[in-house]
Amino acid sequence: MCTPCCLSQLACCCGSAACSCCCSCCPKIKQSTGTRIMYALYFLLVTIICAIMMSPTVEQEMRNNIPFYSDLCEKLNAGENCKTLVGYSAVYKVCFGMACFFFFFFIFTLRVNNSTGCRAAIHNGFWLLKFIGLVACCAAGFFLPEEETFLEVWRYVGAVGGFIFLLIQLMLLVEFAHRWNTNWSSGVKYNRLWYAALALVTLVLFSVAVGAVAFMGLFYTHPEACLLNKIFLGINASLCLIVSLLAISPFIQKLQPTSGLLQPAVISVYVMYLTFSAFSSKPKEMVEKDGVNMTVCVFPFNSGTESDKKIVTIVGTIILFGCVLYSCLTSTTRRSSAALRVCRNSEPETERARCCFCFGDDTDDYDEEKTGSGQNVVYDEREGTIYSYAYFHFVFFLGSLYVMMTVTNWFHYDDHKIEKLLEGSWSVFWIKMASCWVCLILYMWTLIAPMVCPKRFEA
Incomplete structure (x- = not known):
C-alpha cells in the first residue's frame, strides 16, 4: 500500500511531479496551490532560523545542552561559541542567500506562460534539489569577502525592498476589502441573509475600531507627555472617519455602486492596529511624579512580568509572519494583480457569494491524477499558468528583505534580540505610522480613481 505513495513522493522531491501528501484522506489539491505552499514552507523555515539566530536565549540553551559545543564551533570555524552564527550579521547573510535563491528563480521563470515546458517543470518539482540549493545559498553568505562593506550595502538594499513589499502588502489589504464587499454584495439579490451578514460584520469592525481608539486614548496618552501619540491618534481617527x-x-x-461601509471598516481596523503597533514600538517616555520617574504611555503587559512580555512578543511575531505569508501567496493571483492596477475586478453578477471567498475559484473542472494511496493532485495549469511564476518569486524575494529588516529591527540592529521585537525603536515607529497614511491614501485613490481615470476604470 505504501510503495506507490513513496514512489510518488520521490518523484516529487527528485522529479517534475507535483507534490502531494501520503494520506489519501486529505482533500484534493491543485498543482498551483501545492507549489506555492512548498515555497512558503521554505520561506517559513528560513524565517524561523533567522529568529533563532537573533535569540540569545536559544544560543544559551544550545551552549548548555549540546555536548562539546565549543569544540564543535571551532571545527566549524564559526568562532568562539559560534558567534558568527548569531546576531544581525548572520541574519543578513542567511536572508541574502534566500533572496538570491528567489531572485534566481525570478529570472529563470520570466515569460513562462504554460506548465508544459522544462522551466515550469523545475518550478513545480525537484523539491529536494531546490532545498539543497537553498541551503547552499544561505551557507554561501557566510563566505562573502569584505564583510563590513557587504553588510553596509545590503542593509540599504534590504530597506528599499522591505518598503516595496510593505507597499504591496497595503495594496493587497485594500484589494481584500473591495473583494470582500463585492463578493458578499453579489448574494444580496438572491438571499437577504447576506445583507444581514454585511451589516453585522461592518458593525463589529467599526466597533473594534472605535474601541481601539478609546483604548489607545486611555493607555497611550498622558496629560503631561506623549504629545505625538495624541496628535497621530487624532489624525488617524479623523482620516478613518x-x-x-x-x-x-x-x-x-x-460611480461605484458596490462601495459601502464594509471596506472603510476593514481599513479602519487595520489602521488602528498599525497605530497601536506604532505606539507600542515607540521608545518609552518618562514623567516625574512626586519625585519619582514613571514610565507612561505603554501597553499594560509591557510593564508587567517577563512572561507577559513573551506572550506579547509571540503573538506579535505570529501576526507579523502570518501577514507576510498571506501577502506572498495572494499577491500573485490574476485577480489580485488586476486589482493592484486599480481597475474593475468583476461585476457582482459574475461573483458567487461565499463565506470563504479568498480560497479557490469556482472553476474546478480540471484533470485529476491518482497518486497511489495518497492525495489526489488536480493539474489546473494544463492550458496555461494560473499565476505569474516570475512575479511570484519576485514577491518572495521582497518578502525575504522585509523579514530580514523586521527581525533585525530595521536600522536599530545593535544589541537587538528577537525577544525585543516589539520594544521601542523610532525607525519602526515612523515606518508603521507612515504605513497607516499610505494605506488610507491607497484606499482613497481606489474611490476617486473612476473620476480621475474614467477610461481606465471602464476597461
Missing part, C-alpha cells in the same frame, strides 16, 4: 463618509457619498456611489 473621512474615508468612511467618502465611501458612502452620493458621487462615489454613482
